[in-house]
Amino acid sequence: MGSQEDVLRQLADSDCADATVGWGRPGHVGLAFSREASDRDAAVTLATAQMAQALPGAVLVRVDAG
Template sequence: MEYVFTLKYQLADEDRDHEQIVERLFEAGCDDATVGMGQPGRIALAFTRDAADAWSAIHSALQDARKAMPSARLVEAGPDFVGLTDVADLAGVTRQNMRKLMLAHASRFPLPVHEGSSSVWHLSDVLIWLSGRGSYPISAGLVDIAKATKQVNLAKEARQIEPRFNRQLVPLLA
């Protein structure tokens, strides 16, 4: 199956030659990615990768990117973090309809990652919730890739937790 996802990296200071990076990415197996370098010191790899499952697609892309850019640091895997407008577009409804749905089911709607004037959710959480409601055109492939990118982002952040805090916090977060 074909999976579409993005990996965003922060480049090391020594990786400033864009042509060289693109060549190394191609040689490492990232020939199925479109490379974007808009922000200084950052690179985005938009993949369309064939694999047996979403995790295999993401995992192999992470390995290939690491071979090409060993000192780059992963910033984010996507699709993952989304606002209501993003979800509405994917579900084929207006933002207003998505907001009404969220408010009407406030106790069961997925919790946001960040709550504020612009709240942010993990895409997979909202897609799974919407899928359980029925008539939304949510592709299983999109749900699978969103689940996989969420796990990558959670693992990336979890590396930063100090063990003593982890032991104290985990029982309190359930």
């Protein structure tokens, strides 16, 4: 995915201004979203699609905070 700066630039250039970025293990990026929506699943689906566009080739793993 490139450097942390590259990842941040790609996210900043995307439609995901509501993503909070966290760095954990090398090569992993943690994202949390704070968006308003009438349907949670639709919001998660949209965020996942936007991340796939912003970070092509990244393996996305969905974890619900419950």
